[in-house]
Amino acid sequence: MNTTWSKCILGGLPFKWHFYRKCSYKAVRRPNIERLGRKLTAPQVETKQKDIQSPNDLTKQLKAKIIATGPITVAEYMREVLTNPHSGYYMQRDVFGREGDFITSPEISQIFGELVAIWVLSEWRKLGSPTPFQIIELGPGRGTLARDILKVLAQFKLSGQFSMHMVEISPYLSKAQSQRLCFTTEKIADENSPHYQTGKTAGGTQVYWHKRLEDVPRAFSIVLAHEFLDALPVHKLQRDGKLWKEVLIDVNPNKTKDDDLDFRYIISQAHTPISHLYQPIQNERRDFLEYSLESDRIVSMMAERIETDGGIGLIVDYGHFGEKSDTFRAYKNHRLHDPLRAPGTADLTADVDFRQVMRIAEKHGKIICFGPVEQGSFLNKMGGEARLEQLVTNSLPENQETIKSGYKMLTDPAQMGACFKFFSIFPAVVKEHLEKFPVSGFF
C-alpha cells in the first residue's frame, strides 16, 4: 500500500496516511494515477532543462552569499530555498501528491473544496450578494481548490458574476493551474501589467494570475489562503535575558565528509533588524519563537482590503495560538527532512501562529476575526457527512471505501481534523449582523 504524509505535526511526528485520491469518483476530471500507471503530476508542463539550476547550485549560491556578507536569517534562507527564481523548491516542478513531497486537503477529497465553496457562497450572500465580486486565492498549488470552487459556483449559475485572481509566484504552477482551470490562456508580455497571465474557464469566468496580492484590483473580494501562510519565511528568535536574539544560518566550518551538512545554526551576537523590530505580546512566556514578518505583511494587506473595499478572508492551515516554539521543518518524499540538508530539494514550512494573525488583522479595530476552529469541526458543521453519504450512494461499490477514508482523513482529530484550522476575517461593520446570522462552520 502506498503511503504519504501531510505536513501537520502530531506530537513531534508527522502522521501517516494511505494515499487516497486515486479513484475516479469525482464529477470533475482528475488524474487517475492507478490507471495511468505514471507519475502523478499536474498537467504536462514543459520546463527547459537549461532554465533549471541544480540544488547544488543553490547550495553554492547560499554559501557564497554567507561568505561574502555573513550569516543569513532563517527567513532569508527559507525565501531563497522556496522561491529562488532558478532553483527554488516551488518554481520549476510539481511537488504535490504521491510522487511529490506532501499532499494537501483539496487533493484528498472533492468534499473539501465543495464545502469551502458553499461557505464562500453562504457568507457572500450574508453580506448582500454584492456583484461583481472577486475570488482571490493565495498560493493555489495545482489549482484543485479553485477548480472545485469554480465547479460549485457554476452550478449556482454564478460563473459570470465574479473573476478569479490567483496569486502565484511559481511559473511552473501558474501554467499547471491555467491548464487545469482554463479553456483559453494568454501570457501577458507587458511588464507593467498587474497580471502576467489570464484565461477563461469553460463556464465563462475570467481568471487572472498575479505575482503579488498588491497587484490584484481593488474590489469586494473573498480572499482564500489554503496552506499558504505556512510557506512564508519565518525568523527564529531566542530570548537572552531581556534581549531577543535571532537564530542565523552560517556555513558549517566542520564539514569534512560529503554527507555532513553544508550549513549550521548560530545565534546572533547582538540585535538583528528583526530581533529589534519584534514586539512580543505582554507576558510572552516562550523563550524561543518563530515570527513571520511576511505573514504580518500579507495579513495586514488582506485586512486593509477587506475593511476598505469589503470582503471576507478565509485562512486554512496547520497552526497554533501562540504556544508553539519550534516548528520550522522540511519534508521530502513524505518524510521529515533536515531543513539544512540539500536546500531546494525539500519543502520548508512552519506552523502558522493564529494569535499573531488575529493580532495583526484586528490591529486597527476595523476587522472581526472568527476561529481558529478545527478542520474536522468546520467540515462536519458545513454538512460534510451528508455530502459524503450522497457521494458514496452515487459511486461505484469499489470506490466507496476510498471516498469514506478520504473524508475521515480530513476530519479525524488523529489525522488532519485537529491540527488543521479554519480562521475567517470580516469587516467589523458587519459584527452585529453576524451575531444574528453567525458565520457558517464556526459556531
Ligand SMILES: C[S@@+](CC[C@H](N)C(=O)[O-])C[C@H]1O[C@@H](n2cnc3c(N)ncnc32)[C@H](O)[C@@H]1O
Ligand atoms: C504549500 S503550497 C499550497 C498549495 C495549495 N494551496 C494547496 O493547498 O494545495 C504553497 C503555494 O504557495 C505558492 N507560494 C509560495 N510562496 C509564495 C509567494 N511568496 N507568493 C505567491 N505564491 C507563493 C507556491 O508556489 C504554492 O502554490
